[in-house]
Amino acid sequence: MDIKRRDLFTGGLAGAALVALPQRAAAAVDTGMNYPVGDFVLSRTEKGLSVTHKQTPDRVLWATQSRGNFLAAEEASAAVTEVGSPEGTFKINDTVTTRYESPTIDDIQVAGSAATVSGTISGPADSVAYTLVFSAVSPTHLQFAIKLTGDKSSSLNRVVLAIDSSKDEAIFGCGSQLTYFNQKGKLVPILVQEHGIGRGKPIVTELVNLLDYDSGGTPFHTGKPVPYIMTSRLRCIFLEDYEYSEFDMRKADAIQIKIWSGKMSGRILYGKTPVDLLEAYTEYTGRMRKLPEWVHSGIILGIMGGTDKVRERIQRTKDAGVPVAGLWLQDWVGTHPTSAGTQLFWNWFLDEAYYPGWRQLVDDIAKDGGKILTYINPFLATIEGHDQLFQEGKAKGYLVQHADGSPYLIKNANFMVGMIDLSNPATRSWIKNVMKTNMVGTGAGGWMNDFGEALPLDAKLYGGADPWVWHNKFPEEWQRLSREVIDETGHGDEMVFFSRSGYTRSPGISTLFWLGDQLMTWDEYDGIKTALVGILSGGISGFSMMHSDIGGYVALKLDIAGKEIPIINRTPELMMRWMELNAFTAVMRTQEGITPNLSIEADSTPEMLEHLRLCGAIYRALTPYRKSLVDEANGRGLPLVRHLFLHYPDDPNTHDIRYQFLLGEDLMVAPVLDKGADSVEVYFPTGSAWNDAWTGKDAGQPGEWARMPAPLGKPAVFIRKGSPDATALATYLKDATAAN
Structure with a gap:
């Protein structure tokens, strides 16, 4: 029946x-x-x-x-x-x-x-x-x-x-949810998945689903779901399964x-x-390791293009006075064009023809106290000439398989890849040696630890391991692999890897998280707004240190008569407002995006460079305060970026706020997340009084909303009155913006 x-x-x-x-x-x-x-x-x-x-x-x-x-x-x-x-x-x-x-x-x-x-x-x-x-x-x-x-x-x-x-119980958590913070009234699947392109955004999602293998996603897709909730009635329950x-x-x-x-x-x-x-809760999940000192010194620049282009852009950025903490060179393995844009060769060998003088570049960045970060994911390329690891993994049985024992190939754009089987101890030893030799051995100070969502639910795994268990477990084990690499090579305190996917115990393993691939838009479905919601919901779910790609990652274009016509792409305003948002998060990192030749970059114009300098100065100036919050994350599991509910649980007006946050307990930020806006609606929670961070004047009334100015370069930021850090925070921000 x-x-x-x-x-x-x-x-x-x-x-x-x-x-x-x-x-x-x-x-x-x-x-x-x-x-x-x-x-x-x-x-x-x-x-x-x-x-x-x-x-x-x-x-x-x-x-x-x-x-x-x-x-x-x-x-x-x-x-x-x-x-x-x-x-x-x-x-x-x-x-x-x-x-x-x-x-x-x-x-x-x-x-x-x-x-x-x-x-x-x-x-x-x-x-x-x-x-x-x-x-x-x-x-x-x-x-x-x-x-x-x-x-x-x-x-x-x-x-x-x-x-x-x-009826009035607000429900928070379920991991890093990108659209809603209060999950009351929702059905939330706890399955690690690609978060999609559009995620319900009208027209865009439908077109992506039609043209790109149902890649649109929904508002509940996330790479970091967790079977955990905390409610406004101070009830908390989670599954261990x-x-x-x-x-x-x-x-x-x-x-x-x-x-x-x-x-x-x-x-x-x-x-x-x-x-x-x-x-x-974080006694169970584990708590995140402290960020290395060098991360706090400025911006991690995401650049692609080979040695000469990278050196040129570093110099241009430094000449503009931008504080640079390090470089993220995701294309260290070389690139190739695909139907999605510019993508990497996933074979995990340094492309020395593309990056001649790599070791000297690493040494030059190190002279200024910086690090070069690279990129890796759990896939192996099948493209001829770039399939060495795939062929070796296939021969040794290190890949996820079909029931008949053949490699289970995963589709990405217009190419296929194999996926490493982390349930096999021999696979883990093999890929760790690859990472130690080809990444740490060539001077990498960390990497983007990408993907982790695609383990097929009908896969054959080592020793008969259950793919329905391993699917959600895979991100943790993928992160554990990287953590073992940096610890076993003796660089655990200085290296950092940032992960896209995750599950319950990921906070105790990964050194940093990022939000995945947002659209280069303003919207609440897949744009800049989802970056903030994802950080807030992730923070209350144990992911205490998170950040997003400045400017987003995904652009959409049409190819007409040999010309690329942008449909969705960054604007200077979006890029600059995203810089302002990330200046008050765990890490500032730029990202070229999937179509670097079409997307405006953080250093594209003098205006962009000046705004990057300003936001980088704010980020660096907040270092003493942010480091105290990192200590709290490490010692108590508290997020750096916090939803107002965490400190104002008796104020029900906080429950449905999505686009405003606390950095620690003493800074409140309401970033501009709408095109053309130069002011924002701000809620001032009951129980505290606030000063405008830029003028020092009283701001708002407890328990009330107020429209506050937020011109470009001075987002709506407030300092809690009576805070032990109030004077220092005002000084940090004043010094950072003195040149403006």
């Missing part, structure tokens, strides 16, 4: 409505009973179960869905198609054939710091037993695990947990969590404030 068929279409936008589980007969366990579980208390209530903490017994941390129908299991099968260019987007049709629901609570037993709830859920003709075990891992972590037992349980491969919510899951928050009174597995495990966290919860 086909009970339900769901078309997730790359992320659940067409998913079915939340299922209302039917009411069961009264439970066997008496209500009103309390069961101590370490510092937590499990209670049997009229509605089902709830969890509180001894320190604040009146605040419910977790409760079953209000109607008591909190658990279900399904037998289902999925048809999966991987699409996109590059591939890494997934269309999933899930067919449910049997559903078990209507849980009973028959018994609760406590042993030590664990409590076991047992009961049954009913199917069309029989029932299946379940256990829900709560274990106190620490004073702030309560682990839970759901297990199904009995003859029928082995065929059940979906578990659904429905927990209580309220790697299988695909969904967080369905569309219903007013419930949050439904579904995992594509026959079991589910996770944790419920306790904290008195959002900051407490984030600290507790």
